Amino acid sequence: xxxxxxxxxxxxxxxxxxxxxxxxxxxxxxxxxxxxxxxxxxxxxxxxxxxxxxxxxxxxxxxxxxxxxxxxxxxxxxxxxxxxxxxxxxxxxxxxxxxxxxxxxxxxxxxxxxxxxxxxxxxxxxxxxxxxxxxxxxxxxxxxxxxxxxxxxxxxxxxxxxxxxxxxxxxxxxxxxxxxxxxxxxxxxxxxxxxxxxxxxxxxxxxxxxxxxxxxxxxxxxxxxxxxxxxxxxxxxxxxxxxxxxxxxxxxxxxxxxxxxxxxxxxxxxxxxxxxxxxxxxxxxxxxxxxxxxxxxxxxxxxxxxxxxxxxxxxxxxxxxxxxxxxxxxxxxxxxxxxxxxxxxxxxxxxxxxxxxxxxxxxxxxxxxxxxxxxxxxxxxxxxxxxxxxxxxxxxxxxxxxxxxxxxxxxxxxxxxxxxxxxxxxxxxxxxxxxxxxxxxxxxxxxxxxxxxxxxxxxxxxxxxxxxxxxxxxxxxxxx
Amino acid sequence: xxxxxxxxxxxxxxxxxxxxxxxxxxxxxxxxxxxxxxxxxxxxxxxxxxxxxxxxxxxxxxxxxxxxxxxxxxxxxxxxxxxxxxxxxxxxxxxxxxxxxxxxxxxxxxxxxxxxxxxxxxxxxxxxxxxxxxxxxxxxxxxxxxxxxxxxxxxxxxxxxxxxxxxxxxxxxxxxxxxxxxxxxxxxxxxxxxxxxxxxxxxxxxxxxxxxxxxxxxxxxxxxxxxxxxxxxxxxxxxxxxxxxxxxxxxxxxxxxxxxxxxxxxxxxxxxxxxxxxxxxxxxxxxxxxxxxxxxxxxxxxxxxxxxxxxxxxxxxxxxxxxxxxxxxxxxxxxxxxxxxxxxxxxxxxxxxxxxxxxxxxxxxxxxxxxxxxxxxxxxxxxxxxxxxxxxxxxxxxxxxxxxxxxxxxxxxxxxxxxxxxxxxxxxxxxxxxxxxxxxxxxxxxxxxxxxxxxxxxxxxxxxxxxxxxxxxxxxxxxxxxxxxxxxxxxxxxxxxxxxxxxxx
Numbered sequence: 001x002x003x004x005x006x007x008x009x010x011x012x013x014x015x016x017x018x019x020x021x022x023x024x025x026x027x028x029x030x031x032x033x034x035x036x037x038x039x040x041x042x043x044x045x046x047x048x049x050x051x052x053x054x055x056x057x058x059x060x061x062x063x064x065x066x067x068x069x070x071x072x073x074x075x076x077x078x079x080x081x082x083x084x085x086x087x088x089x090x091x092x093x094x095x096x097x098x099x100x101x102x103x104x105x106x107x108x109x110x111x112x113x114x115x116x117x118x119x120x121x122x123x124x125x126x127x128x129x130x131x132x133x134x135x136x137x138x139x140x141x142x143x144x145x146x147x148x149x150x151x152x153x154x155x156x157x158x159x160x161x162x163x164x165x166x167x168x169x170x171x172x173x174x175x176x177x178x179x180x181x182x183x184x185x186x187x188x189x190x191x192x193x194x195x196x197x198x199x200x201x202x203x204x205x206x207x208x209x210x211x212x213x214x215x216x217x218x219x220x221x222x223x224x225x226x227x228x229x230x231x232x233x234x235x236x237x238x239x240x241x242x243x244x245x246x247x248x249x250x251x252x253x254x255x256x257x258x259x260x261x262x263x264x265x266x267x268x269x270x271x272x273x274x275x276x277x278x279x280x281x282x283x284x285x286x287x288x289x290x291x292x293x294x295x296x297x298x299x300x301x302x303x304x305x306x307x308x309x310x311x312x313x314x315x316x317x318x319x320x321x322x323x324x325x326x327x328x329x330x331x332x333x334x335x336x337x338x339x340x341x342x343x344x345x346x347x348x349x350x351x352x353x354x355x356x357x358x359x360x361x362x363x364x365x366x367x368x369x370x371x372x373x374x375x376x377x378x379x380x381x382x383x384x385x386x387x388x389x390x391x392x393x394x395x396x397x398x399x400x401x402x403x404x405x406x407x408x409x410x411x412x413x414x415x416x417x418x419x420x421x422x423x424x425x426x427x428x429x430x431x432x433x434x435x436x437x438x439x440x441x442x443x444x445x446x447x448x449x450x451x452x453x454x455x456x457x458x459x460x461x462x463x464x465x466x467x468x469x470x471x472x473x474x475x476x477x478x479x480x
Numbered sequence: 481x482x483x484x485x486x487x488x489x490x491x492x493x494x495x496x497x498x499x500x501x502x503x504x505x506x507x508x509x510x511x512x513x514x515x516x517x518x519x520x521x522x523x524x525x526x527x528x529x530x531x532x533x534x535x536x537x538x539x540x541x542x543x544x545x546x547x548x549x550x551x552x553x554x555x556x557x558x559x560x561x562x563x564x565x566x567x568x569x570x571x572x573x574x575x576x577x578x579x580x581x582x583x584x585x586x587x588x589x590x591x592x593x594x595x596x597x598x599x600x601x602x603x604x605x606x607x608x609x610x611x612x613x614x615x616x617x618x619x620x621x622x623x624x625x626x627x628x629x630x631x632x633x634x635x636x637x638x639x640x641x642x643x644x645x646x647x648x649x650x651x652x653x654x655x656x657x658x659x660x661x662x663x664x665x666x667x668x669x670x671x672x673x674x675x676x677x678x679x680x681x682x683x684x685x686x687x688x689x690x691x692x693x694x695x696x697x698x699x700x701x702x703x704x705x706x707x708x709x710x711x712x713x714x715x716x717x718x719x720x721x722x723x724x725x726x727x728x729x730x731x732x733x734x735x736x737x738x739x740x741x742x743x744x745x746x747x748x749x750x751x752x753x754x755x756x757x758x759x760x761x762x763x764x765x766x767x768x769x770x771x772x773x774x775x776x777x778x779x780x781x782x783x784x785x786x787x788x789x790x791x792x793x794x795x796x797x798x799x800x801x802x803x804x805x806x807x808x809x810x811x812x813x814x815x816x817x818x819x820x821x822x823x824x825x826x827x828x829x830x831x832x833x834x835x836x837x838x839x840x841x842x843x844x845x846x847x848x849x850x851x852x853x854x855x856x857x858x859x860x861x862x863x864x865x866x867x868x869x870x871x872x873x874x875x876x877x878x879x880x881x882x883x884x885x886x887x888x889x890x891x892x893x894x895x896x897x898x899x900x901x902x903x904x905x906x907x908x909x910x911x912x913x914x915x916x917x918x919x920x921x922x923x924x925x926x927x928x929x930x931x932x933x934x935x936x937x938x939x940x941x942x943x944x945x946x947x948x949x950x951x952x953x954x955x956x957x958x959x960x961x962x963x964x965x966x967x968x969x970x971x972x973x974x975x976x977x978x979x980x981x982x983x984x985x
Contacts, residue, residue: 319561381634382627388559391623391667395562398671406671410664417660421637421653429641429649466559473561 007062007069010048010077011121017044018114025107034093034106038447041110045085045117052078057478065189066128071475073124075325076252079332080120083245084113086336086454090237092447094347100235101149109149113241116142120249124256124480129178129188132256136174139249140167143242147234159233166216166226174213180206181261193261204268210257211272217250218306219299220276221283228291231299236346239295240339243302244332251309251324256480263316270314274405277314281307281412288419294342294352297419298335301378304416305331308393311409315396322476323389323396326469330377330389330462337455338374340448341367348442359438360427367442368427370452375420377459380413385463392469482554483527484568484618487578488611488628490520491585495607498600506599510589513603517586520614524582527552528575532963535572535970548685549971550620559623563680567621572967573749573818577617577742580825583953584738585610587946588731591833594840595643595729602643605635606731613735616743622670622682629747630663632740636732644727655724658717662710666747669704672696673754687754688978694757701758704751705766712744713799714766715773722780725792730836733788737795738829742821745802749817752806753975756982759809764897766807767890771901773800778911782918787838787845790919791831794871797908798824798879804905805886808898811969811976813889818968820882823870823957827879830867830950834860837943838923841936847922851929857938861924863947868916870954873909877958881965883909 005012021041025032057071088110093103101109119138126132144167148160182188184203185196197203215223231239262269284304291297309331312324344367345360346352361368377386390413397405432438444452462468481489494516498509531551549571558566570578588606595602608631615628633656641652674682677690692700710717721741725733752759777797784790798820805817837860838853839845854861870877873884883906890902928934939947957964 376634382630387627387630391626394667395671395674398668398675401675403668403672407664407668410667411661414657414660414664418653418657421656424638425641425649425653428638429652469559 004062007060008067010052010069011118013044013048014114014118014121017041018111018118020044021107021114022111025104032104032107034091034101034103037107037110038088038092041114042085042088042447045081045088045114049078049081049085052081057475065191066131067122067125068127068480069125070480071478072321072325072480075472075475076124076248076328077121079248079325079328080117080245083241083248083332083336084117086333086340086451087113087237087241087245089447089451090240090336090340090343092445094344094445096347098350099347100237100343105149109146109235109238112142112146116146116241117245120245120252123249124252126256127190129182129190132190132253133175133178136253137171139246140171143238143246146238147230147242149235149238153233155233156235157233159230162226162233163230170213170216170223172213173209173216177206177209177213178257180209190256190260194263197261199268203262207258207262207269207272210261211276214250214254214257215276217253218247218309219250219303220306220310221280221303224280224284224303227303228296228299232293232295236295236339236343239298240336240343243298243339244335247302247306248328248332251313251328254313255321255324259313259316259320270400270402273310273314274402277307277310277405278408279307280304280310281409285412285415285419288416289422291419292353292355294354294423297354297423298338298342301416301419302335304412305335305378307412308390308409311405312393312396314402314405315400317399318473318476319399320396321479322469322473323392325476326472327389327393329468329472330385330459333455333458333462334374334377334384334386337370337452337459338378340452340455341371341374344442344444344448345439349439351439354423354426356439357423357426358430358436359432363438363441367444367452370456371427372424373456373459375423379417379420381417383460383464385459385461388463388469482552482568483523484552484570485554487520487523487527487582488568488614488618490516490523491607491614492611495604495611498604498607501600503598503600506596509600509603510593513589513607514586516607517582517589517610521582521586524575524579527570528579528967531570531572531575531967535966537962537966539966539969548974550685562674562682564623564682565621566624567683568618568624569620570618572971573746574617574971576818576822576964576967577739577746578614580742580822581610581613581617581739583949584734584825584829587829587833587949588734590942590946591734591836592729592731593942595731598642602639602729605639606735609635609639609732609735613739613743617746620684622674622684622687624682626663626666626670629666629743632743633659633663636736636740639732640724640728643729643732645729646727647723648727651723651727655720658720659711662707662717665703665707669700669707669751672700684750684753685974688974692755697755697758698761701751701755701762702765704755705748705762708744708747708751709766709803710744711741712748712803713741713773713777713796714744714803715769715776715796715800718773718777718796721796722789722792725795725832726786726788730832733832733836734829737792737832738825741795741799742802742825745799745806745817745821748803748806749814749975752809753978756978759979760982763807763809767804767898767901770800770804770807771905773797774804774905774908775911778908778915781915782911784915785846785848787835787847787919787923788832790847790915791828791835794831794912794915795824795828797912798828798871801883801886801905805889808886808890808893809979810889810892811972812892813886814972814975815965815968816882816885816887816889818972819878819961819964820886822964823878823882823954826950826954826957827867827870830863830947830954831871833946833950834864834867837939838864842930842933847919849930850923850933851926852924853928853933854924855928856933856936859938859944859947863951864924865920866951866954868920870958871916872913875958876955878954878961880958881961885965
């Protein structure tokens with residue numbers, strides 16, 4: 001029993017941390033302003049992250065094989081913990097006119113966040129359909145609450161409503177697909193299912209339903225419709241978290257359900273995947289071009305990014321797994337940096353439209369530089385990490401001979417560069433026109449500074465130093 | 481740390497150092513930039529001399545037992561299981577290009593000496609840009625090569641967009657997107673080459689020796705040639721160049737037209753090296769395109785009255801000559817193409833520096849609004865004259881050496897189709913004379929058109945430095961071309977061998 005408990009110590013500690021953070025507000029004689037909560041949650045998450053990162057690669061199996069903490073699962077857990085820690089730092093109570101979150105509710109916000117991360121950690125370790133589904137619900141339900149956190153604000157409430165409807169629908173589709181799989185295989189054990197799935201109508205139906213269900217989670221086109229509205233309405237740190245951690249969890253789910261179960265039906269899977277990737281990248285990119293609201297813009301950009309990641313999935317071997325997990329790492333830090341800057345500007349001035357960013361680089365050179373790095377990294381320009389990440393994703397597809405998919409990817413990367421540059425155009429190139437005053441000098445809290453510093457350092461070193469890529473490669477070589 | 485790494489890293493370190501200097505201390509910033517580029521200039525001169533010492537000045541192919549002309553190797557495993565290496569090495573062509581880059585950036589920093597608007601950021605981006613350019617020429621691993629190639633994109637957009645003139649936002653975006661479009665093709669090319677070669681290495685020589693299947697070369701060659709050709713100003717993908725160069729600030733125009741466009745030619749040469757069979761199939765097709773390049777660029781230049789546009793279109797024409805020489809797949813024309821890269825780099829840098837300096841005085845770039853300037857600014861005027869003569873291929877200047885070799889090499893091809901194209905291309909020398917001499921006459925001679933111009937002053941000392949350096953090198957290389965030709969000949973041997981090793985069509 002003790003052994004089983006120790007096996008899930010990571011998740012148990014997260015739950016404990018969630019409870020502690022929720023209870024901090026009850027401490028007598030303390031005004032719950034959120035500072036202590038953020039400090040405790042962040043340090044807890046960072047400690048767990050360090051613990052996971054230096055722990056070597058475990059091979060723990062528990063609960064009759066339903067739970068397995070392997071190397072790739074550990075890489076994903078590190079991603080979730082990192083996104084959680086950075087999001088927690090971005091939630092630092094802003095002493096500004098328009099804080100993203102009301103200070104006295106930050107404790108609740110963080111404990112919900114921690115519960116969602118717990119669900120993600122269970123998800124990547126699940127080796128069995130029921131546990132997988134339950135942990136997916138544990139991921140989603142706190143997220144719904146988080147999206148609608150500022151419930152008195154119309155936009156936030158609307159976003160919550162949209163998110164809840166789409167999540168319910170996608171869960172339904174996924175569950176339908178899973179039940180067909182169970183019907184075909186007669187077992188819920190993920191490792192034992194694949195041999196029972198042959199090329200047949202029910203199997204293809206299950207594959208399509210599962211892809212659709214997971215497609216919602218990773219916001220692949222045409223299942224992306226919830227993303228822009230939800231990102232726009234949700235509190236900015238929550239939108240940031242949704243765009244990275246939730247997407248990473250979606251890709252883990254994709255691997256567990258599509259690649260692991262249907263990998264041997266390569267022709268069908270890759271055809272569907274390629275189509276999904278092409279449509280997702282192209283549509284995401286084309287729609288991002290016209291956005292001026294930064295949160296909607298980043299939503300469409302993250303849709304396109306999901307498309308690039310789908311390219312990596314076309315390779316079901318080691319290289320594909322390494323490329324996807326490495327790119328997720330890159331994407332987490334780059335996107336969180338971009339969202340971080342958007343959060344601070346919105347909190348200080350209430351401005352979320354990129355046309356209000358004109359002349360931003362003059363008064364806030366450091367923040368503008370962070371945004372520049374993030375945009376270039378997302379666009380895949382060296383020496384930033386996004387370059388190596390994209391190259392690696394394309395290499396994964398090329399290894400299997402899908403050169404057309406590589407070409408679609410590189411052409412899309414060029415299109416995406418256009419709109420990433422538009423952001424920089426507003427910040428750096430344009431001069432304020434008459435009557436327009438550029439945003440004045442802003443002060444960033446120390447927590448925000450740490451979050452941005454971590455992201456920037458990561459963007460700069462991850463693509464140059466070999467250690468990070470080796471880490472994902474050696475994890476992928478062993479497997480989940 | 482090897483010499484090549486030092487050359488690449490010096491500008492980068494200087495850029496980082498400048499980040500820590502307060503923005504109002506512009507003089508210190510410029511001095512740091514000048515010092516860094518000065519160091520790279522001295523190092524690259526040293527390397528060229530050392531390389532010449534190693535290979536000797538006597539003509540002759542590679543010594544027995546040597547497949548490559550590479551020296552100064554630095555090779556360490558770098559990233560991932562794919563076998564990506566940090567592999568720096570240089571042959572004669574790389575060193576010639578490194579020397580060109582070092583000269584142009586040094587002169588560019590001098591020419592930007594009066595840059596006061598956001599000077600700190602300007603020099604940071606300029607030095608970052610040049611880091612990428614140096615890197616491309618000495619990288620021997622395809623991934624590393626491509627990384628440096630793309631590194632140039634990042635600062636370029638901002639340099640043109642922030643410090644440019646005219647429709648700078650449009651030009652910067654157009655240039656960046658078109659070049660990235662070319663890169664999109666190059667990435668595909670690199671990955672296909674890597675996986676088709678199956679040698680678990682990204683190094684040029686390993687992939688070249690692995691012999692890519694002919695069927696793959698057949699479709700991949702044009703993909704990569706167009707990819708690099710876009711940067712090399714290949715018609716019809718040259719349209720970024722006139723707008724981009726006209727809008728860019730002086731130093732950036734110098735560096736971009738002078739050196740970056742050569743990255744395209746350099747990449748095309750590597751493409752031929754990697755896929756000789758594809759090159760043989762597609763050579764004639766690209767000769768047609770580049771003939772159009774040469775002629776079309778020159779004809780448009782005749783139409784233009786804006787000095788920067790004239791220079792930009794003449795660049796399209798002259799860079800077309802580089803690609804033309806490469807497309808002939810002839811050893812002599814190859815040498816001409818390499819020398820043309822170098823000669824045109826010096827010449828264009830000189831032109832753009834002069835246009836910038838003249839514009840700073842007359843506040844116009846239209847030759848119709850100038851006249852008789854030789855009387856008031858004799859130094860700049862004479863410099864312009866000499867540059868112009870090199871542009872139209874006057875013997876004694878570097879441009880001549882390049883053009884004659886390209887044309888002789890191309891004309892030695894057997895078929896009449898090739899010869900007609902060569903004659904057409906050679907006829908462009910006449911068109912070049914038209915636009916260059918017309919611009920010179922209109923600008924420099926005759927009565928002073930604008931009275932306000934009678935008070936302008938000639939070049940200052942800081943401005944004369946780059947002009948003198950560039951003029952000296954143009955004349956020196958034109959009169960003593962042996963060393964360049966020797967370096968090109970020696971280093972082209974692997975490419976020629978590669979072409980000989982595959983059957984003709």
